[in-house]
Amino acid sequence: MVTAALVLHDSLDKICKTSPGRCYEDEITTCSPRGRSSLFFRSKVNLSEQAEVKLGLAYRVQVPSSALQRSRRVQSDDTVMMVVTMINSSFFPPTPRRSRSRGLISQHPVSIQQTVLGDRVLFVKVGSQSVSNLTERVQLIFNNEKMVKNGRCVFWRELHLMNETGQWSTEGCNTITTREEYICSCNHLSFFAVLVNPELNSKVDERNAASLTYITYIGSALSALFAFGSLIIYVALCRRRPEKALGIHMQLSGALLCLHLSFLSCNLWIFLLNEKEDSWVCRGLGLFLHWSLLATLTWVALEGFHLYLLLIRVFNIYVRRYLLKLCIVGWGLPTFFVVICGILGVYGKYTMEIRDSNNHTSTSQICWMSSEFQQRRLVMYITLAFLCLVVLYNFCMLLLVVFKIWGLRAGRKDYECSDWKKTHKERGTSLWKDCATVLGLSCVLGLPWGLASLTYATLPGIYLFTILNSLQGVFMFLWSVALTCKSKSGNNSSVPDPSSQKMMTTSFNN
Template sequence: MQETVLGDLVLFLKAGTQPVSNLTEPVQLFFKHDIGEKSGRCVFWKESDPMHEAGKWSTEGCETTKTDEEFICSCNHLSFFAVLVNPNLKVDESSAKTLSYITYVGSALSAFFAFGSLFIYVHLHRRRPEKALGIHMQLTGALLCLHLGFLSSSFWIYLLKEEQGGWVCRGLGFFLHWSLLATFTWIALEGFHLYLLLIRVFNIYVSRYLLKLSIVGWGFPTLVAVICGSLGVYGRYTLEIRDSNNNTSPSQICWMSSEFQQRHVVSYITLAFLCLTVLYNTCMLLVVVFKVWKIRGGQRDYECSDWKKTNSNKWSRLWKDGTTVLGLSWVLGLPWGLASLTYATLSGIYIFTIFNSLQGVFMFLWAVALSCKSRSEMNSSVRDPSTQKIMTTSFN
């Protein structure tokens, strides 16, 4: 979670011209806070040294005491002091460990099931080569790369010493960012293809359609990742986790280097791309719901003379339509929109972590559903060859 300086207030204490440290009696500073501030930590500005490119906030030599109205900072040296707060939420060390276990287990399951989904799509595509299946295959491949990249970046760094493996970590950070962008891009292309099916209907012929989508789906992430890599964006990323006593423990991953000063700019651009993708695909899902509702309304007009039949099929259709919309929401990546919940409550973080770490599992269920639907329609076409064209259109 991103921390901010309490009240944008920084206090500077100085005595003479020489640095003052290791005081026997700590100096105390009082920072008033609002009632909504649930947690905070006293920090000072640690200036740059030969081992770091820039300065950073540090808690060394400072202790934090919180009252109903103030943060009391007790420090054994003089410097620039402030209180870093996160007014929205505090994730303690215990919750951070639990979330990490959920993420690792869910990501491993997603990688396994995404691999299985690829086999299903390849089998379906051989029987019935369709554009939608080709796009599903590409998205599943990107999702598989994303989870493998995350697991590799998380666990490989524990096998390296602090001074070793710099180029390996940069490579893993590059692969993780590239696969994340590729996943977002193919999710956006899923929404674009859905737009063509719903708005353009049958007038969607594009020469070498899948090839052009593949150039965009894999070319755009590669271009962005190569530019970021040439700028030195990737490396070790360190996240400080606080326990109940405000003691910090570092957690590292091969991602965007903490020492790269413009890392936040790249992160915000990536986040903006995700937000635009989720917003666009949400609109496409709403169009799907509207189209289904309109079709069902027309069917009800034809069936109004047979009330019993209509009533018996009502819940069956509602269930099928609901599962279809739910499955499309996973394909369109809408669970990524749950990231907004992470700024509200700890429960929101758990919901976001569980749903997105298991995205590969839900994609596998969608692939199984398509396989069952395809098998059912093939059997129907064998029994009644005249329905084959209608079933193909329905499957698309």
């Protein structure tokens, strides 16, 4: 059996503690191994043809001609030196992950507790120039002799800091798993390996992912249609009775319409063109999607703020140009944030990996935050934190609504008639109305977004979150229809209804 430090012998006696990748690269490209080995390749290759190298029976490397041409020093060169070999994975000790990242950790860091397949790292070097961002990817095939499941292709990323080495990262590499092989498709040359038993979301396999995708597309299409309908209804209601709450509902409907249209547009662009590189259109669609999401969350928060003013600060409220100021916050804050992100280059093509029950890995892409952007996780955390704050605040507002309804229900006992059957029937009707009010306000306040925590618990939680949030535009339309019906019934009735439902609806729309 071939030992771990297979080829390099005395060349790897030098310990490279801080920059193992750079140190070993210099050693490998200049050393001459003793004797011949099937696990070391060093030779000149023709630039006009694809280079294919086999290391023993377990490893194969395929470098396209375009990558070879980019590695040459001068344009007149017809050949270039190519080096391929194996190294023991113990020479690459990952740095423990930091609690606070300043852009030094890869956007796809992998846990250091995972093990390298076969304890071997594959090194590929062509020419003297750095090769990255390839349109035609390099393929590296690792033989899976022990049929190890849940493997992922990674490369070694240097941190270039004192007392720090680096980390394994999946950036720029896709994984295709067959019964006997791991096929790594990467857009650069470096030190490569396959980490086994990575932290993957085992709840969503390829079949469930396809079902969730169909649910999302259908729900988003329906939400876009119904959000447009609710927008028309609110415009008509505002013409008859211009109320501030109706104006806020109208702005929220517009934000929801933009959100679902942008989501469908981002997926449609990827589906129709399937471009390999990020284009300005994909970056623009990613910016529009992020802006629509932030605008929707902001207007949902403003719905809760307006409800707070109605329930807590009921008397002596007057804010000059109230709706205009809300519009500045609701549309201006998301615009300011995405403009900064756009200048920093956040947006582009985002790639997700999905594993099926047979351990096959597939990829899905969308125009969103670019997978190549180093600070993508930071932007995602800021967006997620904003979502959590909005949901928490509006949940508190919904609890206040429930307490108000209970208080109004208790105050009605003095006005109830002596007929027990009639009173019991009125109680049942009022209870259903109160439940409908609470459910309607839950959708308006964006509380279904809070179900995102269930996506980390169970597969049914993922389905519930997907269904409710993809149909949010439909729920908004039903709320607008309910307000229209209540408005008509209120105009036709000469005696005011003292029920809590009537009082709550009136309060929420004045």
